[in-house]
Amino acid sequence: MRRIHPAWIVAAVTFIALIGAAGFRATPSVLLQPLHDEFGWSLGTISAAVSVNLLLYGLTAPFAAALMDRFGIRRVAMAALLLVSAGSFLTLWMEHSWQLILCWGVLVGLGTGSLALGFVATITGRWFVKHRGLVTGVLTAGGATGNLIFLPVLSRIAVSDGWRTAALTVSVAALLVVPLIAWRLRDHPADLGVTALGSTEEIARPAKPVGGAARNALRGLRDAARTRAFWLLAGGFAICGATTNGLVGTHFIPAAHDHGMPQTTAAGLLALVGLFDIAGTIASGWLTDRVDSRILLGGYYFLRGLSLLVLPSILAATAHPGMLVFILFYGLDWVATVPPTVTLCREYFGAAGPIVFGWVFASHQFGAAAAATAAGLVRDQLGTYTAAWYGAGALAILASILSLMLFAGKRLRPIAPGIGLAVPAQSLPAHSLPAQG
Known part of the structure; x- marks a missing residue:
């Protein structure tokens, strides 16, 4: 019987942790109305906890990736769930x-942020060579x-047994994964x-990075920010966040x-978007193993832009066929950008790719x-969202252009060996390039 490679077991455990983290992070949306009814807090006040949660979810990612380099993936993941x-x-x-802001905003935000997409980049970067895009x-x-598993269940629990039972369910579920x-x-x-998986060379355990995790995360940002590739990736991913979670999701x-x-x-x-999102992201991972990631990002953003430009003309009182086509297409494209973006961070920034991707992901949340x-x-001032849809469509097409501009910096040379960062060769002075044997 053929032995299963341990990478698949690690990926399966990671998938379970990520399912939980997503459900835990989205739980406050289920509790908004029950908390308002019991405590009399305004929805704006309660939403402040959600906003803190979202910001920390993005900002924690690069520091969590640095902590994983220093203390290990397992310890950081266990601490995040706790x-x-x-x-x-x-x-x-x-x-x-x-x-509420302290508990759901800060503690849950820090925990789920440590199990965000930087966690994915670290796992796939260490454990996979073959099928890396697909696994991502x-x-x-x-x-x-x-979201599909937890939100309906927790919503039902909150209605039937109260929000405290829903919160307790989240607490116990997180503990069970530890x-x-x-x-x-x-x-x-x-x-x-x-x-x-897929590597033909022995890979030694990496040495622990010199300096603290926070310093290494900030050093990764400093060195990456000197490169053109980082700003193109971060700019495109910021537009990705704006056109998904920020606009359509909200x-x-x-x-x-x-x-x-x-x-x-x-x-x-909107729930259907999440369902198609699963298929689209897996398909994008499969394509990332076979097609240049710059082409994929350029295509994804361009098609997203066209769909947003069409949306104002198909919004109506009923879910007609045109709207269903939009939902299908937008769902397939929702986070299809993640696998090629992770791959490009690894390609441009080497071993520091997970940390750099953490910063790119932070731009997504901003x-x-x-x-x-x-x-x-826009809605308050103009009484309609039309200008917002058109503006987002134009931004998505801009993100497509930014992604295709990455073709100008494909060749890399390693620098900053302490964190394994790499930059395009043409951005380095001639004396800094190693001699060719």
């Missing part, structure tokens, strides 16, 4: 809104899977005396309601936050 469990559990006794797509799809992480997740193939339901569509119907359509606010202001 933070999520503690944050959810402590809400059972809260009496003031600042306690599957693990990224864990986020959408977590023993699985301790048992089956390993930091590096060398721990088990094997090579990464404003599609009220925009559809403006056209007479019942809120429940619009919410159902783009989402900015678009969520901007679209709301």
Whole structure:
């Protein structure tokens, strides 16, 4: 019987952790109305905790990747789940809104941020050479899977048994994953005396980086920010966040309601986006192993831009065939950008790729936050979202152009060996390039 490579077991455990992290992060949306009803807090006050959660979810990623380099993936993942469990559990006794911000905003934000896409980049970078893009797509799809599994269940629990039971369920679920992480997740193939899947060379356990994790994360940002590739990737991914979580994820339901569509119907359509998202992300991972990632990103962003430009003309009171086609297409494209972006960070920045991707992902969250606010202001001032859809469509086409501009910097030379960063060869002075043998 053929032995299963340990990389697949590590990927399976990672997928379970990511499903939980996505569900835990999205839980506050289920608790908004119950908390408002019990404590009388405004939805704006409660939403502040969600905003803190979202920002920390993005900002934590590069520091978590650096911590994984220093202390190991397993320890950081276990600590992240304990933070999520503690944050959810402590809400059972809260009496003031600042306690909600501390628990769900800070503790759960830090915990889920440590299990975000930087975690995916670290796992796939260490354990996979063959099928790396496909596995990245599957693990990224864990986020959408977590929402589909947890949100309906927790919503039902909150309605039938109260929000405290829902919060307790999250706390217990996070704790249950910790023993699985301790048992089956390993930091590096060398721990088990094997090579990464698809690698033909022995890979020694990497030396611990010099300096603290925060310093290494900031050093990764400093060195990456000197390169053209980083700004093109970060700019494109910021637009990605703006056109998905920030705009469609936040404003599609009220925009559809403006056209007479019942809120429940619009919410159902948005849920379908998450369902198609799973298939699209896995397919994108498969394509990333076979097609240049720059071409994929250029195509994804361009098609997304066209769909957003069409959306104002198809919004209506009913879910007609044209709207269903948009939902299908947009769902397939939603986070299809993640596998090629992770791959390009690894290609341009070498071993520091996961840390750099963490910063690129942070730009995604900032783009989402900015678009969520901007679209709301557009609606308040103009009485319609039309200008927001057109603006987002133009931005997505700009992201396509930025992605294709990466073709100008494909060749790399390593620098900063302490963190394994690499930059395009043409950006280095001649005396800094190593001699060719």
